[in-house]
Structure formats: structure tokens, C-alpha cells
Amino acid sequence: MNTRGYAAHSANSSLGLFRFDRREARATDVVIDILYCGVCHSDIHNARNDWGGAKYPMVPGHEIVGRVRQVGAEVTRFKVGDAVGVGCLVDSCQHCRSCARGLEQYCENGFTPTYNGVDPHDGMTTFGGYSECIVVSEKFVVKVPDGLDLPGAAPLLCAGITTWSPLRHWKVGTGSKVAVVGLGGLGHMALKLAKAMGAEVTLFTRSAGKEEDARRLGADRIVLSTDEVQMATVKGAFDLIIDTVPYVHDVNPYVATLAISGTLVLVGYLGPLEPMLNSAPMVMGRKAVAGSVIGGLPETQEMLDFCGQHGITSDIEVIRMEDINASFERMLKSDVKYRFVIDMSTLPAV
Structure with a gap:
């Protein structure tokens, strides 16, 4: 046709x-x-x-x-x-x-x-x-x-299913401590979904002045990732980090904020990491850096149904x-x- x-x-x-x-x-x-x-x-x-x-x-x-x-x-x-x-x-x-x-x-x-x-x-x-x-x-x-x-x-x-899939795979629910890196199309959906799933949600951002919008979207806390003092306050804090940054960046500072057995999931960037990923804190804390892409059809329907129940849209x-x-x-x-x-x-x- x-x-x-x-x-x-x-x-x-x-x-x-x-x-x-x-x-x-x-x-x-x-x-x-x-x-x-x-x-x-x-x-x-x-x-x-x-x-x-x-x-x-x-x-x-x-x-x-x-x-x-x-x-x-x-x-x-x-x-x-x-x-x-x-x-x-x-x-x-x-x-x-x-x-x-x-x-x-x-x-x-x-x-x-x-x-x-x-x-x-x-x-x-x-x-x-x-x-x-x-x-x-x-x-x-x-x-x-x-x-x-x-x-x-x-x-x-x-944007919705790309962030929903890792949240579901790593079993986010009430009491989970989740952080989101970056506040864009993916990041704002990650905040909304994680909050609705019952998590305590933190936004990592490099830009000051996003606090009001981040809180409206579901963030309980905002951490300026360029501020070493603020980063030190969340060392070992998170069960899961959803990293939505779409370009090469240093993930090592975020790995330090993972709890024991925590996972950082890359959903926005495809390619080699630079600087090199330091495996020492991963080995010593059973931490992981993983990746995830969109979702299958059953998971996508589940996400839409969840959004319908909670009135969530972009x-x-x-x-x-x-x-x-x-x-x-x-x-x-x-x-x-x-x-x-x-x-x-x-x-x-x-």
C-alpha cells in the first residue's frame, strides 16, 4: 500500500x-x-x-x-x-x-x-x-x-522499556536503593518507574539546578557527580544504578557507590569504556557492570500495563x-x- x-x-x-x-x-x-x-x-x-x-x-x-x-x-x-x-x-x-x-x-x-x-x-x-x-x-x-x-x-x-527491563531483571521493589545517571529521555523515565516500583531513588547529575525537576519526576536525592564530597556521602549506597549517559564516560566513580553485590547497568552507551574499568572494587565487593537493551514483547506489555495502573507517561x-x-x-x-x-x-x- x-x-x-x-x-x-x-x-x-x-x-x-x-x-x-x-x-x-x-x-x-x-x-x-x-x-x-x-x-x-x-x-x-x-x-x-x-x-x-x-x-x-x-x-x-x-x-x-x-x-x-x-x-x-x-x-x-x-x-x-x-x-x-x-x-x-x-x-x-x-x-x-x-x-x-x-x-x-x-x-x-x-x-x-x-x-x-x-x-x-x-x-x-x-x-x-x-x-x-x-x-x-x-x-x-x-x-x-x-x-x-x-x-x-x-x-x-x-525510553520506557529500556529502563523498565533492567529494573525488572534486577528485581527492584519496595526498599531497593536505585540511582540514575543522567536526566534525559531515558533518565526521566528511569526515575518515574523506579519510584513507582517502591525504590528509594537518587539522581546523579553533572549539572546543578536540576533538583526541582528531578524531585518532581521521583528522585528522593540529587547528587552532583562532579562534587567529591557529595559522592563520598553515597559510597556503597546503591543496589542498582541505571546509567543512561549516551557517550563515553568514566563509570569508576559510580562503581564506588554500589553496595555489596550491586550492579551498574549501561543502557545509553555502546562502545569501549574510557578510562579503563578498574576491576578491584568489583572483585572486592562482588559488584558488576552490565548492559541492557530494550525488552521483549511480554516485558513491554507488562511495562505498559504498569504505566496504565500508575498513570505514568513520558x-x-x-x-x-x-x-x-x-x-x-x-x-x-x-x-x-x-x-x-x-x-x-x-x-x-x-
Whole structure:
């Protein structure tokens, strides 16, 4: 089906209106009219080929919320009119050990990303949520709970699940002591979710002046990570640290704030650590530095249901589709609190 979207045509070109073909719905597919799509930092990295492997033209977007327009003959979980979401993946092998455990994000044969990928069934390029509609297997669609604000729910499909997954895996609950490094799209969701799970929550930040906002989002304490005196007061304090910083940075000062058997989880940065990670405090305190990426479909639905029960959505600024290039530049300057969301009704008609 012919579809309108916004696409990048090279690593250094602006995104612009683009027409392309979606596949016709298969028996197990759901056709979704996209209402809102969050703007993730990885959309910039992919569009500008910062990580390599970009395929052009590219339609970004993997924080998708919309309503079901059509369902295939074998679809059982959704009906026309349902509010639904699509996150970072639209397929996986479905038979490896990870997929069998509902951990499709760790598919041993490689999952199919929502955009900049190739559909394993027909070889078509996958195009993302900066568009008017999308066709997805029902296994990779989640239900948005009734009453949840739809624009604010869109970033839950990446920023939300990226922070929820480690919080759940490391069994955060009442009495847990959790710290979050960085206050951006991921960090603000980590604060909200950890607080709602019953944890005592601390924000690590390099920037003074964030205390009021951090407390509003759920932080019980704010620690300026550049202040050695403040850092000394939280030595050995935390069961879990969610590190959302998206660039190379020194994690050693944060390791010192872990309790015995505590874990620091990197969710924002992919690449070598610099300076080198000192293993001594890890060995002597059974501490760990780990990593985590998004979540599988069961976990994503669990997260959305939790957010529905607690009224949790992302703090957003809604933008028009034509403002996406300016929004990319603002994101690079951290000039957003805390996520841009595109109103897809503003997609140009021609």
C-alpha cells in the first residue's frame, strides 16, 4: 500500500516527504494508523549513519502509537479501533532460546528492527513510524491501556522499556536503593518507574539546578557527580544504578557507590569504556557492570500495563512533522524535556 512518510536520503541530508510501499497485510498482520511517534536519539544516529550500516532512503521512528485500521484473518489479540503500540522490533526468529523466553530483543539469529532492516519473509526494507501507517505481525504489537495519554505513551515503547527491563531483571521493589545517571529521555523515565516500583531513588547529575525537576519526576536525592564530597556521602549506597549517559564516560566513580553485590547497568552507551574499568572494587565487593537493551514483547506489555495502573507517561513536547529537522538539532543540544513526539496528523498531504 502506498504510504506517506518522512525520510533521510543520505547521512547529511535533511528529512523530507517520501512516498513508499508498505506490504499488503498477511493473515497474522495488524494494519495501524499511526497517531504519534516519539523521536529517539537513535533516530539521529541512524539517519546520520553514526553507527554505520544505514540504508537509504530511511524512514526512522520506533516509538509508535496508533489505532488498528485492519486485522488479518488469523489475528486474535486485536480488533479494529484498538489503541496499540509498536516499539523497536517487528520480527525475530521465534524459535531460538531467547525468543522462546520472550526475550526477542536478544534473538540469537538477529531481530528485525522497525526501520533500517530487512523483512526476512519478503526482503522488503522496513520503514518506521515517521509515517501515516505501518503493517506489523500481531506478535510484535502491544496494547495501550485505556486512559493512558497517547502522545505521552509513545516514548514508553523505547525510553520506557529500556529502563523498565533492567529494573525488572534486577528485581527492584519496595526498599531497593536505585540511582540514575543522567536526566534525559531515558533518565526521566528511569526515575518515574523506579519510584513507582517502591525504590528509594537518587539522581546523579553533572549539572546543578536540576533538583526541582528531578524531585518532581521521583528522585528522593540529587547528587552532583562532579562534587567529591557529595559522592563520598553515597559510597556503597546503591543496589542498582541505571546509567543512561549516551557517550563515553568514566563509570569508576559510580562503581564506588554500589553496595555489596550491586550492579551498574549501561543502557545509553555502546562502545569501549574510557578510562579503563578498574576491576578491584568489583572483585572486592562482588559488584558488576552490565548492559541492557530494550525488552521483549511480554516485558513491554507488562511495562505498559504498569504505566496504565500508575498513570505514568513520558514528559513530552509535541511537534509537527515538518519540524523534525529542527528537533534533531535541539536534541543534540539537550534542548527538550524530555522527549519530542510527532503528531502524525501534521504529515503533509502531498
